[in-house]
Amino acid sequence: MTPRVLVLGAGPAGAGAAYRLRQLERAxxxxxxxxxxxxxxxGSFDWNGHRVDFxxxxxxxxxxxxILQEIRGLIGDDLLDRPxxxxxxxRGRWIHFPLKPVDxxxxxxxxxxxxxxxxxxxxAAPRNGRAGPESFSTVLRQGLGTTICEDFYFPYAxxxxxxxxxxxxxxxxxxxxxxxxxSKLVKKVLSAVPxxxxxxxxxxxxxxxxxxxxxxxxxEGARRAGAxxxxxxxxxELRKNPSFWAATIEREGxxxxxxxxxxxxTLPVTLLARMVAEPAxxxxxxxxxxxLSYRSMILVYLxxxxxxxxxxxxxxxxxxxxxxxxxxxxxxxxxxxxxAGRTVLCAELPCSPDDPYWSMDDAALGRLVAEDxxxxxxxxxxxxxxxxxxxxxxxxxxxxTGYEKPFAVLDAWADSLPGILTYGRQGLFAHDNTHHALxxxxxxxxxxxxxxxxxxxxxxxxxxFETHVVED
Ligand SMILES: Cc1cc2nc3c(=O)[nH]c(=O)nc-3n(C[C@H](O)[C@H](O)[C@H](O)COP(=O)(O)OP(=O)(O)OC[C@H]3O[C@@H](n4cnc5c(N)ncnc54)[C@H](O)[C@@H]3O)c2cc1C
Numbered sequence: 355m356t357p358r359v360l361v362l363g364a365g366p367a368g369a370g371a372a373y374r375l376r377q378l379e380r381a382x383x384x385x386x387x388x389x390x391x392x393x394x395x396x397g398s399f400d401w402n403g404h405r406v407d408f409x410x411x412x413x414x415x416x417x418x419x420x421i422l423q424e425i426r427g428l429i430g431d432d433l434l435d436r437p438x439x440x441x442x443x444x445r446g447r448w449i450h451f452p453l454k455p456v457d458x459x460x461x462x463x464x465x466x467x468x469x470x471x472x473x474x475x476x477x478a479a480p481r482n483g484r485a486g487p488e489s490f491s492t493v494l495r496q497g498l499g500t501t502i503c504e505d506f507y508f509p510y511a512x513x514x515x516x517x518x519x520x521x522x523x524x525x526x527x528x529x530x531x532x533x534x535x536x537s538k539l540v541k542k543v544l545s546a547v548p549x550x551x552x553x554x555x556x557x558x559x560x561x562x563x564x565x566x567x568x569x570x571x572x573x574e575g576a577r578r579a580g581a582x583x584x585x586x587x588x589x590x591e592l593r594k595n596p597s598f599w600a601a602t603i604e605r606e607g608x609x610x611x612x613x614x615x616x617x618x619x620t621l622p623v624t625l626l627a628r629m630v631a632e633p634a635x636x637x638x639x640x641x642x643x644x645x646l647s648y649r650s651m652i653l654v655y656l657x658x659x660x661x662x663x664x665x666x667x668x669x670x671x672x673x674x675x676x677x678x679x680x681x682x683x684x685x686x687x688x689x690x691x692x693x694a695g696r697t698v699l700c701a702e703l704p705c706s707p708d709d710p711y712w713s714m715d716d717a718a719l720g721r722l723v724a725e726d727x728x729x730x731x732x733x734x735x736x737x738x739x740x741x742x743x744x745x746x747x748x749x750x751x752x753x754x755t756g757y758e759k760p761f762a763v764l765d766a767w768a769d770s771l772p773g774i775l776t777y778g779r780q781g782l783f784a785h786d787n788t789h790h791a792l793x794x795x796x797x798x799x800x801x802x803x804x805x806x807x808x809x810x811x812x813x814x815x816x817x818x819f820e821t822h823v824v825e826d
Contacts, residue, residue, distance in 0.1 A: 357805040360601055360612055361385045362589045363620035365394020366788045367778025369572035370795030371618055376579035380802050383581040384612055385573065386603055388588040391566070392573045394620075395746055395779075396788045398566030402657055402740060403693040409653050409702045409746075410668045410682035411565035412438075414825040415554025417789035421796065422559075428571035432562040434688060440668040443676070443730055444505060451670060452556050453543045466505060473499025474536050489755055490522035497527075497535035507531065510672035513679050514704050515649050515752050526753040530785050532823050560687045568788065592617060592774075593632040599773055616807070618798065620778030620791075622648060622748050623764050630771070639767045642760035646783060651749035652711055654678075654701040654719045656738040662686070663697055669732070676726045677711075678703050696739070701726070704749065716741045751783045773807075782819065790822045 359375055361368045364387035372385040391397055398407045413425070413433075426433055440451040445463040458467075476499070486492055490511060494503050508519045515522060533539040545555040561567035577583050584603065587610070591602040601612045619626050627635050627643040635643075662685065669681045680702040684690075701723040705711040711719070720741030724734050761783050768776045777794045779786045786794075797815035801808040 355805065357381045357615040357802070358598075358613065359383050359616045359618055359802070360599070360614035361618045361620070362601075363387060363394060363778065363780070364389075364392040364569070364573055364583070364585070365620055365778060365780075365791065366396050366569050366572070367620040367781070367791040367795050368394075368618070369569045369576065370792040371798055372576035372581045372583075373572040373579070374796055374799040375802070376576050376581045378799065380799060381616070381805075383576065384614070385576060385581055385583045386587050386589055386601075386612070387583075387585050390586045392583075392585070393566035393569040395749065396565055396569060396791075398564030398570075401655060401698070401742060402696075404657070404684065404696070404698045405564040405688075405690070406655060406684045406698055406700060407565040407682075407687075408744060409651065409700060410680055410687075411788070412558035412560055412687070413565075413568065414787060414789065415557055415559065416787075416823075416825050417559070418793050421789050421792045424792070424796075425559075425568055425571075428575055429561055429567055432567060434560050434562055436558055436560050436667075436687070436689075438556050438558055439666055439686075440670065441666050442506075442670040443673060445673075446731075448669075451668075452545075453539075455543055455547060458543065466501060469501030470499065473501050486520065487755070488524040489520045490524060490527045490753075491519035493524045493527035494519070494531065494534060498533075498539065499536075502539075506672045509674040510679065512674065513672075513677070514750060516704065516706055517752065517754065521754055523753040523755045523757055525758065526785075529753075529822075530824050532825060562688050564684070564688070565788075572792075589619075589621070589629065592626075592630045594630075594771070594773075614773075615805075616773045616775065616802070618775045618777065620781050621776075622780040623761075623768065623776050623783055624648075626768060626774075626776055626781070627764060630774075633771075635767055638763055642763035642767075645760035646757060646764070647752050648748040648780070649704055649750040649752050650707055650712070651746045652703040652705060652719060653744045653746065654703060654716075654723045655742045655744070656699045656701070656720055656723060656734070657740040657742075658697050658699065658734065658736070659695065659739050660697055660735055661695055663699055663735075664732070669730075671726070671730065676730055678723060678726050681723075681727070681732075699723075707747070712745070714743075716743045719743045748780050751779075751785060753785075757783075775807075775812075784819065784822070785824045786819075786822055787825055790819070790824075793822075794819060 359381040372383045375381045441448040442451045450457040533542045587603040587605045593600045598613045624643040667686045678701045682700045801811040
């Protein structure tokens, strides 16, 4: 009998699974998404004639070849191959990102460069000679020395995750910082030199119609192949019955019950714990769910009456003197000409829903971004034509030291529920890129064979996911 799979969340992980489950006719599929659009954090939307993403998104060339082939099969020539052209603000100077040797020599603050060279010579000995318990801070100090940490990674980490670097787990440094040692950093810089360039270095893929086009194509493909797609419906409760799972979904006062043999959840694993009503999770699971948290983010969009603000795709602001972490100009990602005479800037402001930022209105957020840009030497030419803010509740998992214990409790509990699968960036509490989320989806489908879940196969796939390194 064909199994029924209910997929929760239509971000890349959910959409990727729905698509492939139907392509291979492994299951009947219902895909449920709380928002009116698909793509999750990797989605796009239209605003005043502009196509914009939820913050700067690129498809990295590190994408697994089978995923890249699948995406190409879905959107064809719309997948553009683009050069990266960004800048980092370091000690008030702009450095090209990805790093380039000549640019570094010409632009790097001399005191910063001397500090880095000294740290290299000292083999990055920990400051004060004390390493302390292993953390994000000790790992990066060991690998990159004090200067790069104090000027770049530590202030950036405080803004992105809202925590001190020594409160954050060493795993965060290993997973999240791809140039975590001098040798890796040198390799990255040299990869910009013609002749030493590995394929894909300094480039990215980007869909002509916004980053969300990737997930939209997956969902459309799933729908065409027979999946039922329910947008604007929030999953609120799951109950196990002897022979099926019953899911409650809700929309503006309406309620429905869906039945399935399998529930594949890409929702935050902490939310999954709160949703399962039968069997009720034991107290230690609920306790674990309160111990893990995600960093939120406000995206502030400013519409300007100029053709182009700068030729750069993204500006990075690691410094503590500026509140935003990144500014992107969506038009530059897809070399879009439309709309003529206007462009949009998207500023990323990581925060927590308890921060005053979260309740600020759009106009106040627009002023905050304008002030940050002015302070950084990038003043707006004129006040924006319009401002709009969007809020991502679950932007980044926060890996506090020891987070792996509560995560293991939640993971083991979810694993013990027959027919339940938690995966994707939110479901596995992972700092993953889009291509990783799609990869997980594909492996999950591989594990559903003749209606039976291949538990051992999934365990093996999970080991592979642990090797994923996030690309910036
Ligand atoms: C600012 C930012 C920049 C990024 N830049 C890049 C980049 O350049 N390149 C890259 O590869 N990746 C990037 N990422 C990561 C990328 O966004 C994720 O890897 C990707 O979105 C993960 O997909 P997912 O499906 O696992 O999760 P999500 O995209 O989070 O999707 C989960 C979905 O579940 C839905 N949902 C939640 N609760 C419910 C509910 N109760 N009922 C129904 N639906 C629900 C959500 O609405 C959402 O659509 C970035 C992320 C952020 C935050």
